[in-house]
Amino acid sequence: MDIEVVNPATGAVIGTVVAGTPADVDTAVAAAVAAFPAWSATSVDERVGVVRRIAEGLVERTAELAATMTAEMGTPLTFATKVQVPNPVGIANGVADVLEQGYFDGEEIGNSLVLREPIGVVAAITPWNFPLQQMVAKIVPALAAGNTVVLKPSELAPLTADLLASIVTASGVPEGVFSLVHGTGPVVGEALVSHPDVDMVSFTGSTKAGRRVSALAAETVKRVALELGGKSACVVLDDADLGRAVKIGVANAFMNNGQACSAWTRLLVPADRHDEALGLAVAAAAKYRPADPSDPTTRIGPAVSAAQRDRVVGYIRTGVEEGATLALGGPDAPLDQGSYVAPTVFGGVTTDMTIAREEIFGPVLSVMPYTDEDDAVRIANATIYGLAGAVFSADPDRALAVAKRLRAGQVDVNGGMFNTSAPFGGYRQSGNGREFGRFGLDEFCEVKSIQR
Template structure:
């Protein structure tokens, strides 16, 4: 366990009597180091410290917390190169993607919280004879994933602290070193002792101990839908607040008047970003039936440029899966697609490299909406091209999964695109490749979770409302 001010060195040896977790570089399969696996007892210690620290931290002024957030932003900027290279080493994201997205996005998220505090978010609201205030929830447990490790930690920890909560963070055991760097940034920003604690470990041990702990007031979780169900179930006994950002199976709806070549090129880039390991990736490409073959050909041409390689090299666009287990999971879905009759147009289950957990960029055509690869989250560089009859059919297919996290619409007519976007049952929709907004609410419908992150909407998740009648 790493408690405040006690960040442990990255050791690569085992110590007698201590359970450690090996951190493996997915591109080389070499062990980078180890972290000590936390226990339920470690969680209790961290939560107790958070409870003790809460009264003083929650009583700090907005100006004091704003100064801390500004210092966090400066700290992230100052350590941008180190953060990018660390994420590349421990979870395989291409270093260029890390420098352009994996670090800048968290900086933008923190800046959004900074703007909210500076803009008077906590000033209170007058409704008739009532003064309505936003106050901190209490002790927040943040459980974060490996695919966007810094982004998801910042999206939880920074707004939670800014709202006056204390935080216990359990990062993914696959990307723990990025968490150590964030802890160092928070220390440098002046976060007091006990206000933030970091406990490394596995979900079944540390994550579940946080979810059931009676002194934890809120759990904010990002991960698979399966794990999210487990967290919500465990947290229900103590009726704590639960925010869940879960899986997705997002559709890229290319309407019949769209620039098909442009839509497909942007769509492939989105589907394969971060090695295909993004919950909001547009993994389903929906195209008019009479242009399916043209779209498939364009998708194959675009996807072929994503040659698996060393993620530490600036030119690499597609790195490895995060682990051998994740690679095998993705390959299993590719085999399932072939078995169910989808047209394998590019790639396949065979390993494209002799070393590393790489998966070949894969494109399927003539995919039916009821196929497994069109319904379940694969989390790898696999794109499914689905034909549709008309606009209503496209919307029906887009809404035909249990998920509702992201999506896209391409059309030559912005008003038509907006009308279709409104019909998609999903938390975010990008029109014609619009830019990602780190201050707009991010979250999903249905089994993609509940709650929102980023900006004022994300800040609200970590607050309670109090009405004072006068």
């Protein structure tokens, strides 16, 4: 059976891939098991070479990769070119840097030699919203650590996976070290997670799906790394430059068409400046006009699919029904064709509202008032998630102090830049484990102590 790939901006079918089966998973895992002894015994220098060649391949094929992601999942072409490809390049080179700095040299603790060793066969299950980044964030450190990998990409963004597979193959990995199996989560994903010869599962996706992965993997006591949902808060303190903070906050909330697990979808502002902040947010959001994502001037494209569009629109309707102030946008389609959602801003949002509690995964921003700093922290932490957050203040020390109080895996202070070598991951139901750099490598290694 074929899986059709649909351009969400037009509804046109732009390609197909063959849907895998449990038998295909068995074949790929068997090849990975067979290839593991030789690959795990390769030198660090050899594996560094493979990682560097993958990074070089990504750079060389930037235009093709960016255009493919734009076509199959609707990310704006400029965002794909400036973020969706460069971030994976930085991730790959960051992993190579860590290896070259002696990551596998071992450590002496008393009479013990402590070593890091590969886990074995890794199943990497990746999402559609940052397809290349999340594939690279799993495949590269897993291979660098000496593991073999079977990848199951999202069926909504499989063409990007095919391009990456060709780059990985060209990097010089032996047969069986890396395999790609297309398919759906319930068929291919669950077969991988349940497979007795898979030693680790690294999964990025929804919290609901992550719970299912954890339950299935527990049957064979696999290691599981999960990067799941988020409901991140951008806390604007009373001494901050409100205009700058709101502008950056809106840009973050709407990046990648609002389809980012780490997006700051809750904008927390002083209650006495709520209306001013709402006006600023509306003015900033109004500049994000839905349009053809392949146009380099487009800042926001469609939702990845009609189903995702309908899900987001449902949340917008719920926000209105529960009493939030609809300040911009709404449930009506902004264009005649495609899976577009109107960029939407709500004001007067409270913690009991659905739009303040659940991950929407679309261009929807909730402006929420707070009374004082402690109240802001309380609201920010009033969530089952804990992936990301932000703090803005004229006083960097004050901002840092508040950032430390937020229960989240990464917090940006005054617009701090994304770092592809710093650990990325969440607290609570945003998952467990970390990606990128040294901390990402740790996820794919066993630790052995040898007493002498």
